[in-house]
Amino acid sequence: MGAVLMDGHAVAADLNRETAVRAGVFTQAHGRRPTLATVLVGDDPASRTYVRMKASRCPAVGLDSQRHELPGHASTEQVVDVVRMLSDDPRVDGILVQHPVPAQVDERRVFDAIASAKDVDGVSTASFGAMAFGEPGFASCTPAAILRLLDAYEIDVAGKRAVVIGRSPILGKPVAMLLLARDVTVTICHSRTADLAEAVAQADIVVAAAGRPGLVRGEWIKPGAVVLDAGYNPGNLGDVDYVGAVERASYLSPVPGGVGPMTIAVLLAQTVDAAERAHGVRLSA
Ligand code: NAP
8 A cells, every 4th residue: 555645735735824814914913014034145046946936935925025145255244244134124024044055155154143033944053952942933944844744644753763864954953853852762864874774664754854866765664654755856856765665654745745845834934923923922832
């Protein structure tokens, strides 16, 4: 029997409907729409596409967006200055700096210049710390999207064994922390992991976040495991061998159409959260 495919578009549409209602209430109360500011440094075509996709979804859920672009030769100071200006601007609720920035820019310094209250992409050190300690703040969007997909399919994760493949600060590490907070026993793998196949074979939940097309082979997957493929590689390919995985997994998030649409929906929802919190509308983790 094949896996249930986790429909990221459908779950994202539900979340977007909720976000639109909340954005409408905010706009009525405050006379302006919740606003997401995006910052793009340089001309990388993929990054430009991602920023455009994120900004273009804003109107459909009642958000405004601002786009800020810096040239590919911009210095760390120049990017930090833009981020500080947006952090201080009361008309901006959320800030997204598109990753990756050009090599001469210190991405960590840029991310950490984002005011915590506006870090709707959950990329700063402070946001990671808050998320890891279970304190109020914004989780990184893709990890939060993965947890929302699990919840949407009512998958009980407590006590299960998960393997997370990848340890980046925006994806692998935070999703491991969020699963740990749900009482999952988590193993984090990376490029130096000695036996990835063995680690995957033990797991009830597999989160693939390596950026290596087809890295996770179908025959590695424990029958009945839940497989979340966060990889997004050229050619619309995930990190999981889809054909092999769909035969063995109980649930599988496809690429495209799984984690990706959910990530943008979480970003928009967190922008409304930020707007509401700035005006004391609601305070929640
Ligand atoms: P990243 O910063 O390049 O990190 C990749 C991680 O994978 C690293 O920790 C690396 O290990 C590990 N890795 C690489 N090759 C491996 C291998 N052969 N075996 C085991 N681990 C390996 O990438 P990222 O930003 O986290 O993104 C990962 C993937 O998710 C990409 O495909 C990206 O496009 C996708 N993504 C999707 C969304 C979405 O919305 N759907 C959002 C963000 C990212 P080391 O630490 O040892 O180098």
